[in-house]
Amino acid sequence: MKKARGFSLMSGGLDSQLAIRVLERAGAEVEALCFTSPFFSSDTAQAAADALGVKLNLVDFTDDIIALVENPRRGFGGAMNPCIDCHATMIKRAGELMVERGFDFVATGEVMGQRPMSQNRQSLGIVERDSGLKGRLIRPLSAKLMEPTIPETEGILNREALLDIQGRSRDRQIALAEEFGIKEYPSPAGGCKLTEEGFCRKLKDLKDHETLSCRRLVELLVVGRRFRLPDGTGVILGRDRADNARLRGEKNAGVVIAPVNCPGPTALIPEIKSSSDYALAVELVCSYSKYDRLLGDITIKNFSDDITQVVPRPYNRVKFKEFQIC
Numbered sequence: 001m002k003k004a005r006g007f008s009l010m011s012g013g014l015d016s017q018l019a020i021r022v023l024e025r026a027g028a029e030v031e032a033l034c035f036t037s038p039f040f041s042s043d044t045a046q047a048a049a050d051a052l053g054v055k056l057n058l059v060d061f062t063d064d065i066i067a068l069v070e071n072p073r074r075g076f077g078g079a080m081n082p083c084i085d086c087h088a089t090m091i092k093r094a095g096e097l098m099v100e101r102g103f104d105f106v107a108t109g110e111v112m113g114q115r116p117m118s119q120n121r122q123s124l125g126i127v128e129r130d131s132g133l134k135g136r137l138i139r140p141l142s143a144k145l146m147e148p149t150i151p152e153t154e155g156i157l158n159r160e161a162l163l164d165i166q167g168r169s170r171d172r173q174i175a176l177a178e179e180f181g182i183k184e185y186p187s188p189a190g191g192c193k194l195t196e197e198g199f200c201r202k203l204k205d206l207k208d209h210e211t212l213s214c215r216r217l218v219e220l221l222v223v224g225r226r227f228r229l230p231d232g233t234g235v236i237l238g239r240d241r242a243d244n245a246r247l248r249g250e251k252n253a254g255v256v257i258a259p260v261n262c263p264g265p266t267a268l269i270p271e272i273k274s275s276s277d278y279a280l281a282v283e284l285v286c287s288y289s290k291y292d293r294l295l296g297d298i299t300i301k302n303f304s305d306d307i308t309q310v311v312p313r314p315y316n317r318v319k320f321k322e323f324q325i326c
C-alpha cells in the first residue's frame, strides 16, 4: 500500500518534533524542513532531527523574511515578527518543494489555540489559504479538530492516529514527549531573533537609517553593540574577540578601525555621513579600549586606507550612551 510522504516544518521545538513522530505513527514517511535566515539558525533543528533520526532539509529563507519584515501584510506580533505572513510563506515554499519531490503533504507542529495571534482557527485558515496548499497542509497535533486533508481521505494517512490537542496547556505535549522518548527540546517561544526586543531595536534602526536590502548588513546585526551618531553614521562595535575578528574581515562592508597600541574593540562603519561623526566613531573606539594599560594616548588605525592617528585623552564612554541603540 502507498505511504503518504511529506515534509514537516522543523524548528527543533517540542511541537515540531512531536508532529513528526505522530505522522510516522499515522503511517507517513517524513523529512524535516528548516527555513534558515540571519534571524533563525538551524542548529536546534539539526540537533532535533539527528535525535529523531530524520533527514533535515535546509532552505535559505533570507530574502523572503527580509521582504516580509519590510512589508508585513498581516502586521507584526509582539516585536518585529511577521508570524502569520512568515508562516504562510514558509508553507508556500514547502509546498513548492513538495510538488518538486512528488510528495503528498506539508505538515507543521501548530496547535489550535496555542498562540493568540498566529495559532487561532482564523490564522490557521489564513495560512492554509495564503500558502495555496488547501487539502495538503496537515497539523497532526490538532488534525482531528479540522477537516480531513487529501492524504487522509485518500486513505494513505491514518486519521485515527492523528491528534486533537488544543489550547495553551502543554500537558498533553509533555506526556507525548515521554511516550515518544523525546528528552531534549528548547522552550516553546525561543529561537527567532525577530521576537527579541534588543535585536529588534537594531533591526529597526537599520531599517530606518540604512537598508534591509543589503544582506551583509542584516547578517551583521547579530554582531556587537550598535551606535547611531548625530549625523546618522552607524557604528558596529565589537563586544569580544569573536566580534572583533569578524568585523576585521568586513572591509568590503565599510570602514574598519581599531586601536593598535592597546587592547580594544574593532569598529565597522558601513557609511561615514560626516567628518565629525567619523571623529566621534574614533573616540568611541578609544572609550571602549583598555587605555588604563597605556601610559600615553591611543593610536587608532583605519584598516581601509591604512592610516593611523593618535587620539589624545581623555576618553569618555558615558557620552556615547545617548547614541547607543543596543
Ligand code: SF4
Binding pocket: 040, 081, 082, 083, 084, 086, 087, 192, 193, 194, 195
Ligand atoms: S517566530 Fe520568527 S520564524 Fe517563527 S513564524 Fe514568527 S517570524 Fe517566522
